[in-house]
Amino acid sequence: MAQVAVTKVNDAEKKTLPVFGEIAKRLDAVQRRAFDLFEKRGRELGHELEDWLKAEHELFGWPAAELAEKNGAYEIGITLPGFEAKDVEVTATPGELIIHAATQKEQKTEKDNVLWTEFGSNDVYRRFDVPNAINVDQVTAKLDNGILRVIAPKIAKAKETKAVAA
Structure with a gap:
């Protein structure tokens, strides 16, 4: 079994660690991609959930x-x-x-x-x-x-x- 590096956080106030920033970046990326899909469709309303789910799929898979x-x-x-x-x-x-x-x-x-x-x-x-x-x-x-x-x-x-x- 291969060892995996573990970042250990003892101080709850250290929210600046890379993992927390990465989570925020990924959510921002989903939001940006969903907006791009909305714009490519000519800003047609009514497909917001579809855009969001498609963006999640592209970035995270399903x-x-x-x-x-x-x-x-x-x-x-x-x-x-x-x-x-x-x-x-x-x-x-x-x-x-x-x-x-x-x-x-x-x-x-x-x-x-x-x-x-x-x-x-x-x-x-x-x-x-x-x-x-x-x-x-x-x-x-x-x-x-x-x-x-x-x-x-x-x-x-x-x-x-x-x-x-x-």
Whole structure:
């Protein structure tokens, strides 16, 4: 097992250490990138959360996903390792699918002096815009071996009828 350097802070007032500055810089970077996305879209309102989440993804990453169009439906696959079906919530609107997976596991630890742990806790959001409206009532989702599969049938377009001149 390789050793990892540890910066030890005994004085709570030393908030000028590099790690604290790095956290602030990363949050500022997310804010700047979200604003850049807003400007690139022509300052169109209504997509603030999407801009913020995209900026976080670009700077911090998020689970891999795929959006495909098959058999008159959109199919989304997203990696959610460590989650159970009860941890996952899918929200469907006619124009988008939002996936939220969260788990907060209470873990008993045998380690001395552990006051809390984030091991086993995770929170994931993904939002997918779909090009054509979907039938919200027919959206299904299944979680299998850490892969969430969402099937969202598109709303069938009404066929155009042409009048025939007699």
